Amino acid sequence: MEGFSFDSLFELLEQGNLKQLREELIDLNVVDIAEFLETTPIDKLLLIFRILPKSLAAEVFAYLETDNQAKIVNSITDTELSYLVEELYVDDAVDFLEEVPASVVRRVLASATPQTREVINRVLKYPENSAGSVMTTEMVEFHNRYTVREAIAQIRRTGLDKETIYTCYVINDHRKLKGVLPLRRLLLAEEDTLIKDIMVEDEQVISVNTHDDQEQVADMARKYDLLSVPVVDNENRLVGIITIDDIVDIIEEENTEDLEKMALMTPSEETYLKTGVFTHAKSRILWLMILMVSSTLTEQIINGFENSLAMFVGLTACIPMLMGTGGNAGNQTSTLIIRGLALGEVTVKDYFRVLWKEVRVSLICGGALAVGNFARMWLLAQWGIQPVSGVTAILVVCIAMMLGVVVAKCIGCTLPIAVKLIHLDPALMAGPMITTIVDGISLVIYFAVARMLLM
C-alpha cells in the first residue's frame, strides 16, 4: 500500500458531514487517523477527536504529537480525561506526561485511579532513557504453578488490556522472574502441562534492569530477536516490559542521536521542524566555537611558515585540497569504526587488527590519490593554469597527500576506539573532530616535505 490520501475526509469535514466522516474514520488504521488529525486545524482536531468512539479515541491519542495531546487534555471534561488515562498504556501516558507542563500533569494524575496514579508516578521517577522510564506495566504474568489451561484462560480474561500477549512471563511467590513463555509454546502444548515445564528458564531468560540504558534494551532485543524485553528491579522482581514497537523507536532515536553527535551537535529529542530556532542554535554553537578556537593551531603553523609561503605562493593554493583530502579520508574511517563499535561488530580489543587494516587501506588509497593528483597537476601545468609548476613542486604535493591520507586514516580509527576505551561516546570522534585534528597534521607534513625537497 502506498501512502494514503485524506482528500475525501477533508471534503466531508468541509461539508460538515460529521456522521459520514466518523464512519470513514472508524474503518481506518489508528495511525492514519492520527496522521489525518495532525493535518487539521486545532479546533477541527478537537471536534473530530470527540466524535470518535471513546476507546478508539484513546488509541489515537497515543499517536498524536505532544502539543496536540496537551490541547485535547485541556479541552475535555474530568470524566473523559479519567477514561482516557485508564485506557492508555502506562508507557504512552508517561511519554506524554514527560513532555507537558506541570499543571497538565497534575490534572491528569488527579483524574487517574489511585492504582494507575501510583504506577505512573513510579515509572515517571526512573531516569531519562533508562529501561524503567520507557517500559510499560501491562504484561501477562503467570504464577509458575499454573497449567497451560489456566494460563490460556487468564489470557482470554485479561488479554485485552495487555500491551502484548505474545510473550508471557512466569513469576514466583515473590514476583521474581523465573521464566519466559512465548504464546506459541503455550498454544501448542497439551492443556494439562504445567507451564514451568514448557517455559524458557535460567540462562536463557534475557532481562534488563530498570536502570539500564534504553540502548542496552535495543541491543538485547536485536541480538536475541525478542518481541518484548522484561524489566526487573535489583531483586530480579518483574516490574515491566518493553515491546518491540517501542524498541524500534529507541533504535531510530539512538541512531539519530549518534548522527547528531557525529556532526557535533547536542542531541535533541524533538523533530527538526518542531525544534525552535534558539534551541537549534544552542545545540550547534558550542562545538562550532570550540573547533573554531582550536584552529588557532593551524593558523600558528601557517604563520610559522610565513616566509616560505611568501616565496612559494603556489604552495598555498594546494592547502585546502590537501586538508580536504585528509579530512575526507579520516572521516570515512572514523564513520566505519564508530558504526562498528555501536553495532558491536568492532570492539576495543580489535584495535591492532583495525589499525593494520587501515594502514594497508590507506597506502592503497593514498597511493592512488597521489598518482591521480600527479596526473591532474601535471596536466594543469601543461595548460599553464596550475599555481605549482615544476615536477618537484608537484611531487611535494603528492607525497604530502599520500602521507596525509595514511595519518588521517590511522587517526580516524584510533580516536573513536581510544574514546570508547575511556567510556566516552565514540560518536564524538567523527568527521568534524577528525578533520580539525587532521588539518594541522596535514599542514605540518606538507611544510616538512616542502622544506626537504624545495629549500
Next chain:
Amino acid sequence: MEGFSFDSLFELLEQGNLKQLREELIDLNVVDIAEFLETTPIDKLLLIFRILPKSLAAEVFAYLETDNQAKIVNSITDTELSYLVEELYVDDAVDFLEEVPASVVRRVLASATPQTREVINRVLKYPENSAGSVMTTEMVEFHNRYTVREAIAQIRRTGLDKETIYTCYVINDHRKLKGVLPLRRLLLAEEDTLIKDIMVEDEQVISVNTHDDQEQVADMARKYDLLSVPVVDNENRLVGIITIDDIVDIIEEENTEDLEKMALMTPSEETYLKTGVFTHAKSRILWLMILMVSSTLTEQIINGFENSLAMFVGLTACIPMLMGTGGNAGNQTSTLIIRGLALGEVTVKDYFRVLWKEVRVSLICGGALAVGNFARMWLLAQWGIQPVSGVTAILVVCIAMMLGVVVAKCIGCTLPIAVKLIHLDPALMAGPMITTIVDGISLVIYFAVARMLLM
C-alpha cells in the same frame, strides 16, 4: 543479563567432555550457542555442530556467519544437508545461498525436496534488497470462510513450522489477501465466530509488493507498529511475510548504509572486520578522487588572489579556520536534514520552512562565532602571536566567517532536499560533499570582503 561468559564451555571442550558440553549448550539460547561456535576453531565448530540435537543445530545454523555455514554444508552428508534445508526458514536459507559459491548452492538445492527447491528458487530470483528477496514463505494463512475454532485448530496443527503465528493472514479462493488477523483477536473471540467478521480488512490492511524496496517495508512496520508485513504480488496474492526481527536488521542495515554514503563510501553489506583490504580501498577511493579533483576550483580561486595574498600573508593563515567553520556549520545542517528526510519528518514540501529556519539559526550561530572570533584574534594580537593584526583585518575575518556560516547552512539544507527532489539519495549531500562545495564559496566571500575593506 549482562554479556555471557563461555569459559566453562571452553574448559569442557578442552577436556574433550563432549557429553557434558552438549548438555550445557542445550540449555543456552540459540544466539549464544552460535556466538560460542563462532569463537571456536573450525574443526571444533564442525565437531560441536554435529553433536547438537538436529533441530537445534538447524536453528543455530541460521545465526552463524556465511563462511562457517558454507564449511558446515561442505562437511555434512547429503541426508544431514537435506534435513537442514527443510528445517531452515526460507528467508534464512536464501540469506545463506545468496552469499555462497554456486557449487554450494547447487548441492543445497539438490538436497531439498522439489517443493522447497521451487520456493527457494522463486525467492532467490527477486532483485537484491526487494521485499521479495527478504521475505519468508512460512506464514499462517486462513481461508476467509473459517471459524475461529477451525483457525485455532490449524495453528495448533501447523504452527510449529511457521516463522510467526502472531499475525495470521486471510485469503480468498484466488489467494488474494483479504484481511489480517492478529492472534490476539483470534484468541479472545468466541469459537463459532467467522474469522472474516473479526479480521482487519480493506483500508486497514498494510502490505508491500514483492518489488518494493526493503526500506519501504521498514518504514511501514515502524509507522504502523507491525509484527510482520505481508508481501503480495502484482495481483494482490499473498506470497510471503517479513517478520519484525528481520525488519530490525533491515533498519540497522539501512542506517549503516546511510552513514557510509554520508561519508562518501560505496556501502558494503559485510561488517568492517570481515571486509578485505582491497574491498575497503575500492569502496573509498572513488569519492576521495572526485573530491580531490574538484578542489582544483579552490586552488584556482586562491591562485586568482595570488598577488593580494603575497601582500597580506596573514590572510592565508585564516583560510583553514574559515573553511573549517563553514564546513562544520554546513555539515550540522545537512546531517539534520538528511536524517529528517530519511525518517519522513522533513519532506521536500517543507523546503521554504527549513530554509527560513536555517537562515535564522545561521545568523545566530554566525553572529556568535564572529564575536567569539573577534575576541580570540584581538587577544592573540595583544599577545603578539596573531598573523593578522589591526582591527580592520580582524573584522574582515569575522565578517567573512559570519557570511560563510549563513551560506554554508543554506547550502546544507538546500542540497539534500534538491537531491531528494530528483529522486537521488540525500545521504550523498552530507559532510564531505557540503564541505568541498562550501570551501570554494568561503574563499570567494573571504577575498571579496578583504578586497572591499583592505585594498
